[in-house]
Amino acid sequence: MMLETEVTVDPAIQAALFARVRRHTGIAMAERKWTLLQGRLRRRLQALSLSNYGDYLAVLDSSNDEVGRFIDLVTTNETSFFRTPRIWDYLWHGFLPAWHAAHPGDALQIWSAAASTGEEAYSLAMLCEEFREKHPDFRYRILGTDIAAGVLETGRAGHYLGRNIDGLRKVRPAMLEKYFLGVDEVYTASPMLRAAVNFRTHNLYQRLEEPTRFDLVLLRNVLIYFDESGQETVLENVRQSMSPRAVLLVGESESLNRLRTGFAYQQPLIYRNDRPPV
Numbered sequence: 001m002m003l004e005t006e007v008t009v010d011p012a013i014q015a016a017l018f019a020r021v022r023r024h025t026g027i028a029m030a031e032r033k034w035t036l037l038q039g040r041l042r043r044r045l046q047a048l049s050l051s052n053y054g055d056y057l058a059v060l061d062s063s064n065d066e067v068g069r070f071i072d073l074v075t076t077n078e079t080s081f082f083r084t085p086r087i088w089d090y091l092w093h094g095f096l097p098a099w100h101a102a103h104p105g106d107a108l109q110i111w112s113a114a115a116s117t118g119e120e121a122y123s124l125a126m127l128c129e130e131f132r133e134k135h136p137d138f139r140y141r142i143l144g145t146d147i148a149a150g151v152l153e154t155g156r157a158g159h160y161l162g163r164n165i166d167g168l169r170k171v172r173p174a175m176l177e178k179y180f181l182g183v184d185e186v187y188t189a190s191p192m193l194r195a196a197v198n199f200r201t202h203n204l205y206q207r208l209e210e211p212t213r214f215d216l217v218l219l220r221n222v223l224i225y226f227d228e229s230g231q232e233t234v235l236e237n238v239r240q241s242m243s244p245r246a247v248l249l250v251g252e253s254e255s256l257n258r259l260r261t262g263f264a265y266q267q268p269l270i271y272r273n274d275r276p277p278v
């Protein structure tokens with residue numbers, strides 16, 4: 001079957017698909033991203049035996065299951081353990097000791113707010129476990145959320161292999177040894193690590209329906225996919241789930257400087273909640 005993917009696709013259909021990306025994820029994709037979007041959807045059309053994108057739109061608009069698959073396909077889920085070394089140095093040398101000293105007896109509440117396959121959440125858990133070895137009264141809880149249900153399955157299973165395990169072996173070989181069990185090529189996060197992290201789906205364009213106020217939120221390498229007004233909406237939603245003076249960490253290429261938010265700049269990539277929740 002000759003797929004429409006091989007011939008020119010009607011610009012109105014392209015625009016409708018971009019609109020669905022925005023409606024379901026908030027991701028702002030410009031027209032120049034058509035090749036990317038097409039590349040991500042092509043196999044799905046083949047799997048559904050559809051020959052054109054108009055028919056795919058009809059399926060998408062009539063099926064919640066298909067919306068879930070669409071979200072899995074259109075999101076970019078790249079991540080790694082201990083991504084951006086200076087974040088982890090800050091957490092280890094700055095944030096954790098200061099927070100622990102200021103909150104004796106409390107449990108640190110952490111949210112990895114675009115967790116993808118879970119490497120960020122498990123990096124946090126490893127760091128917290130190491131900190132707990134030095135401070136046995138330290139307690140913590142980590143929530144990992146993402147809009148894409150598919151990647152969260154990897155997080156829940158805690159199974160990793162390939163490039164991301166090679167990366168962990170390179171930067172923290174002792175942690176790989178201590179917190180993962182390797183069988184053949186597959187490394188599984190220890191039960192202790194998995195017990196420390198909960199994963200669930202959540203769209204950042206909505207408020208998190210959870211009474212917990214987080215002391216530390218990692219919202220990293222996800223704002224870049226939204227336009228400015230989307231970034232402000234998402235940041236305010238996230239801020240509403242943070243305790244006063246809680247810390248927000250963003251990704252290397254992200255900055256809140258030009259946005260209207262309730263956060264105050266601390267250092268590059270590091271912000272503080274500057275306002276009480278409303």
Ligand SMILES: C[S@@+](CC[C@H](N)C(=O)[O-])C[C@H]1O[C@@H](n2cnc3c(N)ncnc32)[C@H](O)[C@@H]1O
Nearest residue numbers: 025075077079114116147148203204220221222
């Ligand atoms: C590039 S990954 C970043 C992973 C990790 N935070 C890191 O920095 O390595 C971006 C993640 O954001 C998620 N995402 C995109 N739009 C979202 C939304 N509206 N709500 C929640 N998560 C979203 C994607 O599914 C993807 O897993």
